[in-house]
Amino acid sequence: MAREMLRQGGRSARIQEAVHRTVQELLKNMDRGEITVPMIADKAGVTPSTIYRRWGDLSELLADVAVDRMRPIADPEDTGAMTSDFEAFILQYAEEMSSRVGRALLADVLGSLEGNAPVKCCQYTYHHLETLRKRASARGETPFDLGEAVDFVVAPIVYHILFGDREPTPDYCRALVARFFKQ
Amino acid sequence: MAREMLRQGGRSARIQEAVHRTVQELLKNMDRGEITVPMIADKAGVTPSTIYRRWGDLSELLADVAVDRMRPIADPEDTGAMTSDFEAFILQYAEEMSSRVGRALLADVLGSLEGNAPVKCCQYTYHHLETLRKRASARGETPFDLGEAVDFVVAPIVYHILFGDREPTPDYCRALVARFFKQ
DNA sequence: CCATTAACGCTAAAGATTTGCGTTTAGGTG
DNA sequence: CACCTAAACGCAAATCTTTAGCGTTAATGG
Numbered sequence: 001m002a003r004e005m006l007r008q009g010g011r012s013a014r015i016q017e018a019v020h021r022t023v024q025e026l027l028k029n030m031d032r033g034e035i036t037v038p039m040i041a042d043k044a045g046v047t048p049s050t051i052y053r054r055w056g057d058l059s060e061l062l063a064d065v066a067v068d069r070m071r072p073i074a075d076p077e078d079t080g081a082m083t084s085d086f087e088a089f090i091l092q093y094a095e096e097m098s099s100r101v102g103r104a105l106l107a108d109v110l111g112s113l114e115g116n117a118p119v120k121c122c123q124y125t126y127h128h129l130e131t132l133r134k135r136a137s138a139r140g141e142t143p144f145d146l147g148e149a150v151d152f153v154v155a156p157i158v159y160h161i162l163f164g165d166r167e168p169t170p171d172y173c174r175a176l177v178a179r180f181f182k183q
Numbered sequence: 184m185a186r187e188m189l190r191q192g193g194r195s196a197r198i199q200e201a202v203h204r205t206v207q208e209l210l211k212n213m214d215r216g217e218i219t220v221p222m223i224a225d226k227a228g229v230t231p232s233t234i235y236r237r238w239g240d241l242s243e244l245l246a247d248v249a250v251d252r253m254r255p256i257a258d259p260e261d262t263g264a265m266t267s268d269f270e271a272f273i274l275q276y277a278e279e280m281s282s283r284v285g286r287a288l289l290a291d292v293l294g295s296l297e298g299n300a301p302v303k304c305c306q307y308t309y310h311h312l313e314t315l316r317k318r319a320s321a322r323g324e325t326p327f328d329l330g331e332a333v334d335f336v337v338a339p340i341v342y343h344i345l346f347g348d349r350e351p352t353p354d355y356c357r358a359l360v361a362r363f364f365k366q
Numbered sequence: 367c368c369a370t371t372a373a374c375g376c377t378a379a380a381g382a383t384t385t386g387c388g389t390t391t392a393g394g395t396g
Numbered sequence: 397c398a399c400c401t402a403a404a405c406g407c408a409a410a411t412c413t414t415t416a417g418c419g420t421t422a423a424t425g426g
Contacts, residue, residue, distance in 0.1 A: 008393095388405105
C-alpha cells in the first residue's frame with residue numbers, strides 16, 4: 001500500500017475497494033504490461049489523479065493489490081501430524097506461487113521500490129508457518145524452527161520461481177521438505 | 184537485453200555502449216524512480232525513439248544494463264581448499280548483492296517481464312559455483328552439488344535480500360555454509 | 367564497389383502524469 | 397447535533413513520455 005490511510009471510512013474506503021476490484025478484474029483478462037492507470041481509473045469510476053495521488057504510480061498500486069490478494073484467508077489444512085501438515089502447506093504454496101497468477105503477484109510485490117510490500121508478503125508466510133509450529137507444539141511434537149523452514153524450503157522454491165532456473169515440481173518440493181526434517 | 188542485435192558493428196554498438204554507460208552514471212547519482220528514457224537519450228546523445236525501439240521500455244533497458252554489470256569479470260579467489268573458497272565466494276556474493284547497488288541490480292533484473300534477464304543473472308552464479316566445484320575436483324576433494332549449493336546457501340541469502348525479513352550478515356552466511364558442508 | 371535492409375533521426379500525434387484550485391466529506395470538537 | 401478542519405477527491409490545463417510514420421544513414425554480404 002502507499003501510505004496508511006488517514007481516513008478509513010466512507011468515500012475513501014469505497015474508492016480503494018473499487019480500484020482494487022478493478023485491478024483484479026483487469027489482471028484476469030490482460031497482460032500487466034497493457035494495463036494503465038487511466039484505464040483502471042475509467043473502469044473504477046474515478047479520476048486518474050486520485051489514483052496517482054493515493055498510490056504514486058502503477059507499480060505501487062499493483063503491489064498494494066498483490067499484497068491484498070496474498071493475505072491469508074484460511075489456516076493451512078490440519079492433517080494430524082507436523083510433517084504432513086508442513087508438506088501439504090509447502091506443496092500448495094509452491095503450486096500457487098509458480099502459477100501464472102502467483103508469478104505475477106510475486107513480480108508485483110517485489111516491483112515496488114517504495115512501500116514495504118515484500119516484508120508484508122513474507123510475513124504472511126511466516127504467519128502460516130507459525131500456525132503449523134504452534135499446532136505441532138500443542139500435539140506434543142517437537143516443533144521446527146521458523147527461520148530454518150524458510151531457509152531450507154521456502155527460499156529455494158521462491159528462488160527458482162523468480163530466476164526460472166528450474167521448476168518447483170511436487171517431487172522437488174517433497175525432497176526439500178524431507179531434507180529439512182532429516183537435517 | 185531486448186533481442187539480440189542483428190548488426191553488431193559500428194554505429195549500433197557505439198549507441199549500445201553510450202546508452203549503457205549513461206544509465207550506469209545516472210544510477211550513481213539518482214534514484215531509479217527519477218530516471219526517464221528521454222533523460223538517458225539526451226545524455227547519451229541519442230533520440231528517445233532509438234531507445235524505445237531497441238529496448239522496448241525503461242525496465243527492459245535497466246535489466247539489460249544490470250545483467251551486463253553482473254557479468255563475471257574474474258573467477259572467485261583461490262584460497263587453497265574447497266570450503267574456504269566457497270565461503271569466501273559466498274561472503275563476497277552476499278555483500279555485493281545486499282549493498283544498495285546490488286539490491287538495485289536484483290530489482291532491475293527481476294523487474295523485466297520480457298527477456299530472460301533473471302536466467303542469465305542466475306547462470307552467472309552457477310558458472311562461478313561450477314568453477315569452484317571443478318577446482319575442488321582437480322584438487323582431489325569430493326566436490327559439492329551445484330543445485331544443493333544454490334538451495335542451501337544462495338537461495339536463502341537472495342530471499343532475505345529481496346523480502347527484507349533479515350540481513351544476510353557475514354555470520355549468518357557462514358552459518359549457512361557450515362550447515363551446507365555438514366549436511 | 368554496389369545492393370540490401372537494419373537501425374537511426376526527426377517530427378507529429380497519442381497517451382500518461384503532474385499540478386493548481388475549487389469542492390466534498392470523514393473525523394473530531396464544542 | 398451542528399460546526400470546524402483538513403484529508404481526499406474531481407476537474408482541467410500543462411507537462412512529460414511514448415508511439416508511429418517516413419526519409420536517411422550505414423553495416424553486412426556478394
